[in-house]
Amino acid sequence: MASTSRPILPLDQSLHDVSVEIGRVPLRFPARVPWLIALIFSLALLLLFFVSVTWLMTWGVGVWGLNIPVNWAFAIHLYVWWLGLGHAGTLISAMLLLMGQDWRNSLNRFAEAMTLCAVVCAGIYPIIHLGRPWFFYWMFPYPATMGVWPQFRSPLEWDIWAVLTYLTVSLLFWYIGLIPDLATVRDRAKKRGWQVFFGIFALGWRGSARHWARWQKAYRTTAAIAVPLVVSVHSEVSLLFASGQVPGWHSTIFPPYFVLGAAFSGFAMVAMIALVVRHFFGLKEIVTDQHMDVLAKVLLASGLMTAYGYVFEVFDAFYSGDAREIATTYDRFFGMYAWSFWGAVLFNFVPLQGLWFKRVRRSPVLLFLIGTSVVIGMWLERYMILVTSLYKDFLVSSFGEYHTTFWDWGTYLGTIGLFFTPFLLFIRYIPSISIFEDKEVLAREKKEARHG
Amino acid sequence: MAEPPILGLLGEFGTADALLGAVKRAREAGYQHIDAFSPYPVEGMAEALSIRDHRIGWLSVIGGAVGIAATLAVQVFVNFDYPIEVGGRPLIALPAFFVVDFELMILCAVLFPIIGMLWMNRLPRLHHPLFGTPRFSLASDDRFFLYIEADDPKFDRDGTRGFLGSLGAWSIEAVRP
Numbered sequence: 103m104a105s106t107s108r109p110i111l112p113l114d115q116s117l118h119d120v121s122v123e124i125g126r127v128p129l130r131f132p133a134r135v136p137w138l139i140a141l142i143f144s145l146a147l148l149l150l151f152f153v154s155v156t157w158l159m160t161w162g163v164g165v166w167g168l169n170i171p172v173n174w175a176f177a178i179h180l181y182v183w184w185l186g187l188g189h190a191g192t193l194i195s196a197m198l199l200l201m202g203q204d205w206r207n208s209l210n211r212f213a214e215a216m217t218l219c220a221v222v223c224a225g226i227y228p229i230i231h232l233g234r235p236w237f238f239y240w241m242f243p244y245p246a247t248m249g250v251w252p253q254f255r256s257p258l259e260w261d262i263w264a265v266l267t268y269l270t271v272s273l274l275f276w277y278i279g280l281i282p283d284l285a286t287v288r289d290r291a292k293k294r295g296w297q298v299f300f301g302i303f304a305l306g307w308r309g310s311a312r313h314w315a316r317w318q319k320a321y322r323t324t325a326a327i328a329v330p331l332v333v334s335v336h337s338e339v340s341l342l343f344a345s346g347q348v349p350g351w352h353s354t355i356f357p358p359y360f361v362l363g364a365a366f367s368g369f370a371m372v373a374m375i376a377l378v379v380r381h382f383f384g385l386k387e388i389v390t391d392q393h394m395d396v397l398a399k400v401l402l403a404s405g406l407m408t409a410y411g412y413v414f415e416v417f418d419a420f421y422s423g424d425a426r427e428i429a430t431t432y433d434r435f436f437g438m439y440a441w442s443f444w445g446a447v448l449f450n451f452v453p454l455q456g457l458w459f460k461r462v463r464r465s466p467v468l469l470f471l472i473g474t475s476v477v478i479g480m481w482l483e484r485y486m487i488l489v490t491s492l493y494k495d496f497l498v499s500s501f502g503e504y505h506t507t508f509w510d511w512g513t514y515l516g517t518i519g520l521f522f523t524p525f526l527l528f529i530r531y532i533p534s535i536s537i538f539e540d541k542e543v544l545a546r547e548k549k550e551a552r553h554g
Numbered sequence: 555m556a557e558p559p560i561l562g563l564l565g566e567f568g569t570a571d572a573l574l575g576a577v578k579r580a581r582e583a584g585y586q587h588i589d590a591f592s593p594y595p596v597e598g599m600a601e602a603l604s605i606r607d608h609r610i611g612w613l614s615v616i617g618g619a620v621g622i623a624a625t626l627a628v629q630v631f632v633n634f635d636y637p638i639e640v641g642g643r644p645l646i647a648l649p650a651f652f653v654v655d656f657e658l659m660i661l662c663a664v665l666f667p668i669i670g671m672l673w674m675n676r677l678p679r680l681h682h683p684l685f686g687t688p689r690f691s692l693a694s695d696d697r698f699f700l701y702i703e704a705d706d707p708k709f710d711r712d713g714t715r716g717f718l719g720s721l722g723a724w725s726i727e728a729v730r731p
Contacts, residue, residue: 117593117696243628251632255643260653267657271664278668282694286593289691305678308685309693311577311590313675315600319610320671324664327614331660338653541696542594545570 109547110205112387117541123388124283124537125290131530133382144522151516154509155230163231165509172492172504177231180514182339182360183367183484184224184521185265187477190368191217192272192332195279196325204546205396207539208389211283212379213372214276215528220371221272222524223517225265228258230513238262257342264338271331275324278317281307283537336361343487350430350491353418359411366404366450367480370473373397377466377473379529388535391464398463398472405454405476412447426496434490438503442486449479561683561731562587562703563714564690565723570596573698576721577602580700583717587703591684591693609674610667617666622659626651687727701729 115123131137158165168175191213198206229238241252241262252259285307288300307313337357344352353359373394380389419431434443453475456462463469494501528534567573570592577590581602590599633645672678684690684701693699700723702714718726 121593121695243632249636251636253638254629254632254654255638255640255647255650260657263654263657267661270661274664274668278671282594286694289694301680305672306680306682307677307694308682309591309593310675311592311596311599311603312605313677314592314595315605316607316610316671316674318595319607320667323610323614323667327660327663331657334653334656334660338657341653538594545594549571 109551110390110392111208111540111544111547112390113544113548113551115387115544117544120388120540120544121286121290121537123385124533124535124540125287127383127385127529128287128531128533129291129296132384136382137526137530140522141526144519144526147515147519148523149516149519150512151520154512154516157509158230158513159235163233165507166513167505167507167510169502169504171495171500171502172489174488174492175504176506176510176514177227178342179484179488180517181224181227181261183481184220184227184517185268185336185339186360186364186367186480186484187371188217188220188224188268188272188368189332189336189361189364190372191215191220192275192328193365193368194372195275196328196332199325200322200329204543205393207536207543208393209372209376209397209535210539211276211279211536212375212529212534214272214279215525215532215534216368216371216375217272218269218276219521219525219528220368221265221269223521225269226517226520228261228265257345260338260342264335268331268335271324271328275321275328278321278324279536280532281305281317282309283533285309286537287533332364333357333361336364348491348495349424349426350419350434350487352427353415355411355414355418359408359415362404362407362411363480363483366401366408367477369397369401369404370476370480373401374470374473374477377470379534381466383529383534385535388540394466394469395460395463398457398469401473401476402454402457405451405457409451430491430494433494434486437490437494439486439490439493442482442489446479446483446486449475449482451479557711558730560704560711560728562701562706562709562729563711563718564684564687564727564729565700565702565718565721566689566692566725566727567698567700567721567723570594570698572722573700574598574602576700576718576723579721580702580717584708585702585706586708587706589701589703591690591699591701593694593696593698596698607674610671613666613670614663618659618663620666621662622655624662625655625658629654683729683731687729689725689727697724 126132163177166176168177191210194206194213195210199210229235232238240246241259243252243254281304284300284304288297288304291297291300337360340356340360344356376389376394376397380386416431419427422428434440453472456468456472462472489504493504565576567576573590573592574596577588577599580588581604588603590596590603592599629651630646637645639645689697690699700718700721702709702718704711706714708714715726
């Protein structure tokens with residue numbers, strides 16, 4: 103176990119304080135008004151989502167701005183973006199668990215919830231961008247009366263299985279990690295309704311040593327498998343691109359570049375959510391400045407690795423000597439959509455450099471702004487990768503333009519509501535920070551402090 | 555009047571180390587049917603209770619093998635049963651199959667141990683006699699409990715109560731059915 107020299111949690115609190123501090127959030131919710139405002143706002147966006155999807159189902163994908171040649175537009179762009187945001191949750195939870203990084207224990211729970219909500223938003227896109235979304239179940243191999251089977255050599259099948267697996271594994275990982283905490287809240291609850299609610303979902307957890315032993319094995323096994331899963335899911339996304347013919351999608355760095363970019367945007371999102379949650383719930387003793395400091399360092403590191411991906415992608419185009427690859431690179435620099443390339447560079451990497459300084463890392467406002475900038479930057483990057491490659495490829499006859507429509511934006515902003523509505527319900531009704539894992543850390547740190 | 559039957563005795567401890575020490579001494583004293591309850595997994599507890607259970611890990615391995623084999627079989631089968639010829643490309647295209655193979659291998663490698671864990675732990679089980687013990691709710695907060703079952707060969711109502719007291723238990727409660 104890697105133990106930091108300085109304790110990550112303040113040592114003047116007891117194990118009981120941790121139960122009280124986190125467990126009170128669902129039982130006696132502290133931030134009713136801001137939460138309600140946020141919920142109303144996200145419900146409005148969710149309504150927009152339903153309106154947009156209804157419109158889409160009524161008129162077909164023509165209501166979006168996609169066309170030939172830019173036939174992969176917002177749907178795939180945002181699929182990649184949302185999925186990427188989700189990945190950091192799994193990485194924080196699983197990878198840092200295996201590495202014994204104690205600081206993760208204050209962040210993992212809502213990071214996992216963020217993953218779940220983001221994967222739902224991502225998963226909805228491949229479905230609604232089908233011409234006839236109500237037949238999405240044709241992607242499953244079931245013995246249909248028509249006698250046909252799905253085409254397993256198609257990337258669409260990769261998508262559905264990758265997303266479905268990712269969603270299921272994230273849900274299970276989140277839930278089995280939550281069971282002991284549900285038991286804690288069940289035992290603290292005073293009202294009958296809460297006791298029944300948490301009682302059912304805690305499955306009758308008792309904290310038996312035998313249960314813990316098996317639970318720990320299952321949890322760590324899932325964590326160990328979730329890390330390659332994240333890598334495989336976002337590599338799969340980058341392979342969707344590589345299976346197209348278009349220039350600009352064939353750099354060999356694509357899989358790691360996509361995975362790192364995903365982690366980068368996701369860490370930014372986790373930092374933003376952590377700052378907001380701890381501010382409104384008064385959880386500064388649990389999510390400390392030091393947590394944010396470490397998270398900011400991880401954000402900086404993953405950002406620099408993503409920057410390496412940018413550099414290598416350009417290098418790769420010129421090194422290949424392929425005329426069309428080089429032309430696409432020039433189009434990215436100077437073409438019609440150059441704003442998306444330079445915007446991505448600007449938003450992703452310029453404010454990020456502030457994180458070299460401790461004062462910036464520990465300033466909630468600055469860290470939040472940098473996080474926002476990164477999320478916007480990664481949004482632009484995914485847009486750039488798609489549109490700049492598609493709008494001009496090999497033949498002049500297949501050059502075209504892409505312009506978004508109202509319904510593109512309606513659907514996109516709607517998915518933000520689809521993301522925040524369940525997330526807000528989660529932080530309201532379920533312990534949003536891991537209680538037992540924080541107790542474990544606190545007990546260990548106290549012991550270390552006693553023994554010097 | 556005969557005392558009502560009990561299922562066992564539950565001793566309460568204040569720290570994980572105290573519980574670990576108590577478990578070790580109970581084992582030395584010859585108690586077999588004991589269990590420990592804690593708000594978080596205590597390092598060294600599995601060894602102290604000599605829990606050696608490697609089935610979870612094996613379930614994951616088996617799940618992965620079943621997942622990848624079944625997925626591959628389905629993909630090969632559907633491509634024979636409903637062949638789609640695309641420009642002479644091979645029907646059994648392992649590289650194209652691999653993404654789905656890998657994902658379902660992962661899915662089963664996770665599902666098997668998790669379902670196995672719940673099944674071996676006999677969960678969900680919403681009620682348990684231990685929950686009827688007043689102080690047991692603290693086991694999910696900041697207290698640590700040692701439970702000695704009444705069907706232990708060495709169990710003796712008064713003797714075991716005295717033994718738990720000698721271990722330094724803060725409170726000793728009888729668990730009733």
